[in-house]
Amino acid sequence: MSLKGKTAIITGSNSGIGLGVAWELARAGADVVLNSFTDREEDHALAARIADETGVQARYIKADMSRGDECRALIEQAGVCDILVNNAGIQHVAPIDEFPIEKWDAIIAINMNSAFHTTAAALPLMRKAGWGRVVNIASAHGLTASPFKAAYVAAKHGVVGMTKTVALETAREPITANAVCPGYVLTPLVEAQIPDTMEKYGMDRDEVIEKVMLERQPSKEFATVEQLGGTVVFLCSEAAAQITGTTISVDGGWTAL
Numbered sequence: 603m604s605l606k607g608k609t610a611i612i613t614g615s616n617s618g619i620g621l622g623v624a625w626e627l628a629r630a631g632a633d634v635v636l637n638s639f640t641d642r643e644e645d646h647a648l649a650a651r652i653a654d655e656t657g658v659q660a661r662y663i664k665a666d667m668s669r670g671d672e673c674r675a676l677i678e679q680a681g682v683c684d685i686l687v688n689n690a691g692i693q694h695v696a697p698i699d700e701f702p703i704e705k706w707d708a709i710i711a712i713n714m715n716s717a718f719h720t721t722a723a724a725l726p727l728m729r730k731a732g733w734g735r736v737v738n739i740a741s742a743h744g745l746t747a748s749p750f751k752a753a754y755v756a757a758k759h760g761v762v763g764m765t766k767t768v769a770l771e772t773a774r775e776p777i778t779a780n781a782v783c784p785g786y787v788l789t790p791l792v793e794a795q796i797p798d799t800m801e802k803y804g805m806d807r808d809e810v811i812e813k814v815m816l817e818r819q820p821s822k823e824f825a826t827v828e829q830l831g832g833t834v835v836f837l838c839s840e841a842a843a844q845i846t847g848t849t850i851s852v853d854g855g856w857t858a859l
């Protein structure tokens with residue numbers, strides 16, 4: 603399947619799942635816009651490498667997804683957006699009565715509010731183009747909860763709810779909106795949780811991976827960024843044209859438990 607002629611904007615894509623999704627969309631022929639809040643040489647180099655290796659056009663645009671105005675400016679600066687992948691996200695782990703207020707605010711802003719702003723800015727461009735795909739990278743935590751992740755679980759449930767509303771508002775148009783719900787994927791975001799979890803449970807690294815992270819993932823394997831990218835490419839395909847307002851879990855069976 604070719605996405606040649608389409609342009610995809612992937613928020614939070616200089617690392618992890620976002621970067622994996624950008625690679626798979628580029629391999630499928632889409633031009634890609636990478637994003638994060640930094641503006642380093644290596645950020646732009648990632649886009650150059652994708653362009654070199656796949657032959658698509660690739661750009662990197664700096665925008666801070668914790669700020670509504672910058673979310674909207676990202677879409678405006680790109681000028682075209684056939685595929686919007688809302689992926690930027692952060693995590694913080696703490697009991698709710700000790701949860702730092704600034705972490706709560708940042709998680710809600712980056713993981714949920716950004717998708718509101720980018721979607722609002724992108725839909726007019728999709729309508730103009732007569733085709734569009736909104737893919738929100740939610741989480742198994744958009745469908746179930748875990749202790750110590752109040753802000754993340756709230757934000758991801760919010761994203762799943764917003765996805766359904768966007769799907770209903772675009773149902774009569776050639777635009778779909780869906781959420782992908784990964785289980786654990788070994789990315790920098792997950793790596794960063796390992797030390798805290800080791801301390802909280804008094805475990806070593808391997809025990810945290812096996813007994814905490816993959817405990818709820820029946821496959822006992824991490825999902826990969828390539829698998830997430832492939833799922834997004836599928837949602838952009840003609841076969842997925844009637845799939846809208848739903849979630850696709852890529853979680854090794856977590857939510858079947």
Ligand code: NAD
Pocket residue numbers: 613614615616617618619620637638639665666667668689690691692712713739740741742783784785786787788789790791792
């Ligand atoms: P990651 O830390 O590797 O990537 C997060 C990306 O978001 C990075 O590119 C980072 O630069 C970007 N980002 C963070 N703050 C930003 C900001 N203010 N503005 C713009 N960009 C910002 O993490 P990841 O695991 O690849 O996570 C990507 C998404 O997938 C997140 O929404 C996360 O919640 C979700 N997710 C991850 C897992 C997992 O196991 N890794 C599971 C379920 C869902």
